[in-house]
């Protein structure tokens with residue numbers, strides 16, 4: 001009789017050796033590199049689950065995940081690369097940000113497909129905006145790269161009233177903001193902002209006080225993407241380097257590195273933590289999507305489907321019964337849809 005221990009390790013070897021499943025399906029037809037993805041599966045029962053994608057050609061595609069086809073194509077960025085799309089749940093409102101230095105607001109109710117408002121941006125970088133939905137009806141907070149090279153601007157929306165400009169003190173040399181994440185601590189106090197910068201640091205800002213609470217130098221290269229699990233007060237960031245950095249916030253709102261994870265190849269374009277806090281996905285320049293257990297950063301799978309750099313990863317929003325989906329968008333113009341570890 002082999003010992004239980006030996007049987008277990010044999011089993012885990014077997015599991016490791018199994019190739020990961022192929023994509024559930026692939027969305028083709030964006031006809032341009034896919035820069036950004038956002039699911040909207042939570043809307044009314046009669047509306048199909050949707051996936052929004054923004055492309056290098058400047059178009060936004062609205063994919064119906066039941067028919068696996070494009071329902072609507074939105075053209076509002078003058079042919080300039082769209083690098084952020086986001087749905088404001090329950091409001092039929094879509095936000096898109098493009099290299100035409102415009103942030104467009106679309107009302108998609110009743111089949112409409114023209115922007116209803118827009119905001120001029122001053123930053124020429126690729127820093128995506130971030131939104132925080134406020135308790136009060138229809139109001140939300142928006143963070144976008146600001147006028148000054150190292151600034152982040154926070155606005156009250158939809159009124160477009162400026163709330164504040166966040167700028168590291170003179171001499172901080174943080175460079176341009178590269179990625180933003182607005183969030184509200186569970187304690188119920190005011191909004192905070194995590195921003196990744198060109199110099200490789202992550203800064204935590206108190207938006208109400210316009211004050212830097214903490215700064216962590218976690219990368220040697222610009223921070224390409226970050227995501228934050230506010231329940232565990234733990235976040236993750238990636239850069240062009242060969243390493244993922246996991247950091248946490250202590251009770252004094254000080255950022256600390258928890259661990260760094262060495263990767264096989266350099267270059268992380270995007271990171272996403274699944275809303276249930278169980279899985280982390282990374283989008284690799286090496287054409288691969290990697291999955292990790294979020295708690296221990298245990299490598300779970302390498303999804304090897306794309307034939308060019310993966311630019312973005314997104315998880316479906318929770319709340320709708322059924323499968324949890326992961327989408328990856330690539331320079332190869334395809335969007336892969338995966339059903340992974342829905343049972344865990």
Ligand SMILES: *[C@@H]1O[C@H](CO)[C@@H](O)[C@H](O)[C@H]1NC(C)=O
Nearest residue numbers: 189190206207208209213253
């Ligand atoms: C942020 O500033 C507000 C206003 O001063 C304060 O009430 C809140 O406690 C601060 N939050 C943190 C995390 O420091």
